[in-house]
Amino acid sequence: MRDRLALLFFFVFLGVIVIALPDDFELSGIGALPPFLLVLGMAAGSAFLAEKVSNWLVQRRKERRLARALAALSMSLEEALAEAPYDYDHWQGEDGYRIFDVRVQEGYVGFASSPSDAELWIVERYLADKMRDGSLRTQ
Numbered sequence: 001m002r003d004r005l006a007l008l009f010f011f012v013f014l015g016v017i018v019i020a021l022p023d024d025f026e027l028s029g030i031g032a033l034p035p036f037l038l039v040l041g042m043a044a045g046s047a048f049l050a051e052k053v054s055n056w057l058v059q060r061r062k063e064r065r066l067a068r069a070l071a072a073l074s075m076s077l078e079e080a081l082a083e084a085p086y087d088y089d090h091w092q093g094e095d096g097y098r099i100f101d102v103r104v105q106e107g108y109v110g111f112a113s114s115p116s117d118a119e120l121w122i123v124e125r126y127l128a129d130k131m132r133d134g135s136l137r138t139q
Contacts, residue, residue: 011041062120069123073136081119084126088118 066077073080086109088099097118099110110125112118130136 011044062116066116066120066123069120069127073123073127073130077119077123080123080126084122085129086122086125088112088115088122 070077070080075083085101085103086099087102088097090096091098095113097112097115098108099112099118099121100108110118110121112121127136
């Protein structure tokens with residue numbers, strides 16, 4: 001995302017420079033350079049907007065998955081996290097969260113990029129464990 005934003009700023013900066021040039025200045029005979037830069041800037045902006053919309057849709061999908069899993073468990077998020085044999089923590093020097101099984105002393109069982117992703121992972125795994133054990137039945 002930073003690369004796309006940097007690209008957008010680069011083309012806007014280049015467009016400002018070209019527009020600020022005097023009228024008699026010619027860039028090797030290319031007279032359509034400013035409209036070209038405008039179109040390029042619009043393309044970069046639309047790519048940036050598309051990425052934002054995509055991230056929003058992915059986040060909504062994760063929220064719906066979490067709501068369905070919690071409904072199947074008939075628990076709140078706090079109850080499910082307290083009951084589950086999994087926990088997560090931010091590990092210094094990493095850009096994410098390690099998920100570990102509290103029943104096992106060493107290692108970790110999963111990795112998530114955010115606390116909400118870690119909570120989703122824990123709730124879905126806890127639901128799967130309960131269904132596998134037979135302590136929870138689905139309709």
